[in-house]
Amino acid sequence: MVAAAQPPQSSVSTDSPYLYSPPSSDTTVVKNLILAQLNSPKVANFESSGLTEKYNELWAMFEHTVRDRQGSSVLVIGPRAVGKTAIINQALDKLAIEYDGRYIVVRLSAYFHPDEHGAVREIARQLDINAKKNHSSHQSQFQQPAINDTFSNILNILDHPNSSESMAVIFIVDEIDKFTDNKQTLLYNLLDLAQTSQVPICVVGVSPKITVRELFEKRVRSRFSQRVISLTKPGSVDHFWAGAKLALLLSPTHIAQLQDANYGRLWNQYIDSLFTRSPPVRKLVYELYYCTKNYRQFNIYSAYAVAQISPQCPFPIETHFLHYASVQPPGTIQGLFQSLSSLELLLAIAAARWIEKFDLPTINFNLAYKEYEEMIKSFNISSTTLATSSPSRSDTRILTNIKVNQKVWSAKVLRNSWESLYRMGLLIDQSGVSTNADGHVISNAQLNKTYTIEDSKMVQLDTNLEEIGSRLDDQDPFKRLTKL
Ligand SMILES: Nc1ncnc2c1ncn2[C@@H]1O[C@H](COP(=O)(O)OP(=O)(O)O)[C@@H](O)[C@H]1O
Ligand SMILES: [Mg+2]
Structure with a gap:
């Protein structure tokens, strides 16, 4: 047991910050508050984050749409987990306070509705739900059995001349770049509506791609306003820490809720000094900064502590901050290697060898198989010589034991292995993007999800010979194959 009931200290003493003993209800309150902040889709202590300027820009637009009834559109661009969704949520929260009942929010994400039909149905569903909320007698007005009716219905209702008193609609389209793969009818119609409709409509496109504007068809691009709110990753470790610690800090209102406000203040001091004082936290922050700069990841690590x-x-x-890192499974590729069957591994090695030999970026099954045959033949020859050349060593467990030649399996057998490598993502399609007949860039990332691959299809290998070699155990007989 740690000594209880110490007199409240005015500051956290570095050697024994744990000696302070707050009321037990307070620790529960703090734990719940901070865990909620760590898991929240918003940025805690938002005013202190560097996001306020961008947020104000977005808020001004929302207000313009709802109060002044002016349609508008904007792109929110930035890498993952930099706070795009957070500023949108923050602005919507304020909207809910200041303009409640005067607008409807429709959220779409290309992840959940990759095809436009699904997206249209989702729009209709959300509009209906909102309409029902406001008029309990409301019948499903937007959603129709036929998808084409649904869309024209949405357009008609929103576009109706006497809808001047109706509510503003804010569309949040997450991952908007994924809606550009096919015909961009949905985007076109939404933006067209935003420009022409009597109902004030604001379209917010969210994307991690800087080039998203280029992916739009001309008719879509010309209807999108030029407005772009771009967010960037933190530029320095200190900057990263300043953002990361926000979710761990208690706000003044939170502190006021505690029985012992001193505990709240000490808590904040303790957190503030973590980065400078605690080597484990410093290590974590540096690692995250140099790997991903991802605040969300820091939140996950902190949750355990x-x-x-x-x-x-x-x-x-302090050491609890590293707990998750220590129990995490190895990185994805590492994990993948451990799960490969020996045929799959041999085929991956053969593919890597061929790429290394000929210095070409892509390979297909036929080439990999040819290399596999040669490789196994020479492996068998050399392992026999090795086995006979070192008979005196008592611990030549591996090499001398492989007197049994590796069988050269037929192409038919190996084709399955090739397919599973493809499915696992170790083989990837040649290029992420290509262009369609109109010259628009389309992404073929989705095509990767097909489960068959032709023998002659050129693919890239998502690793190289050296890496495979470093992943294999020294005792592994196949390690030798990773040297040309
Ligand atoms: N600038 C920031 N400062 C502090 N925390 C942030 C910041 N940006 C993002 N976060 C944290 O990361 C989480 C994910 O942010 P989110 O807005 O969902 O990212 P995305 O840009 O991918 O939409 C947030 O819930 C928040 O906890
Ligand atoms: Mg997001």
């Missing part, structure tokens, strides 16, 4: 606090130990223990 925060979940462990108790009246006896009211501040998070």
Whole structure:
């Protein structure tokens, strides 16, 4: 047991921050508050984040649409987890307070509705739900059995001249770049509506791609306003830490909720000093900064440390911040290698050897198979010589034991292995993008999901010989094959 009931300290003493003993209800409150912040789709202590300027821009647009009844559109662009969704949510929260009942939000994500029909149905569904909320007698007005009716119906209702008193509609289209793969009818219609409709409509396109504008067809691009709100990743470790710690800090209103406000203040001091004082946290922050700069990941790591606090130990223990990292499975490629069957591994090695030999970026099954045959033949020859040349060593477990030649399996057998490599993602389609007949860029990332691959189809290998070699155990007889 740690000593209880110490007199409140005015600051956290570096050697024993855990000696402070707050009321046990307070530790529960703090734990719940901070865990909620860590898991929230918003940025905690938003005013202190560097996002306020971008947020104000977005808020001004929303207000313009709802209050001044002016349609508009904007693109919110930035890498993953930099706060795109967070500023949108923050602005919508404020809208809910200031203009409640005067607007409808429709959220779409190309992840959930990759095809336009699904997306249109989803729009109709959300509009109906909102309409029902406001008029309980409302019949499903937007959604129709036929998809074409649904869309024209939405357009008609929203475009109706006497809808001047109707509510504004805010469309949030997440991953908007994925809607550009096919005909961009949906985007075109939405934006056209935003420009011409009596109902004020605001379209917010969200995307991690900087080039998203280029992916739009001309008619879509010309209807999109030039407005772009772009967010960037933090530029320095200090900057990253300043953002990351926000979710761990208590706001003044939170502190006021505590029985012992001093605990709240000490908590904030403790968190503030973590980066400078605690080597484990420093390590974590540096690692994340140089790998992904992803705040969400930091939140996940911190959740364990925060979940462990108790009246006896009211501040998070520093080493707990590294707990998740230590129990995580190895990286994806590493994990993949451990799960390969020996035929798959041999085929992957053969493909890597061929690419290394001929210095070409892509390979197909036929070429890989040819290399596989040669490789196994020479492997068999050399392992026999090795086996006979080192008979004196007592621990030549591996090499001397392989007197049995590796069988050269037929192409028919190996074709299955090739397919599973493809399915696992170790083989990837040659290029992520190509152009369609109109010259528009289309992504073929989705095509990767087909489960068959032709023998002559050229693909890229998502690893190389050296990497395979470094993944294999020194005892592994196949390791030798990773040297040309
Ligand atoms: N600038 C920031 N400062 C602090 N935390 C941030 C910041 N940006 C993002 N986060 C954290 O990362 C999480 C994911 O952000 P989100 O807005 O969903 O990213 P995305 O840009 O992918 O939409 C947020 O919930 C928040 O906890
Ligand atoms: Mg998002």
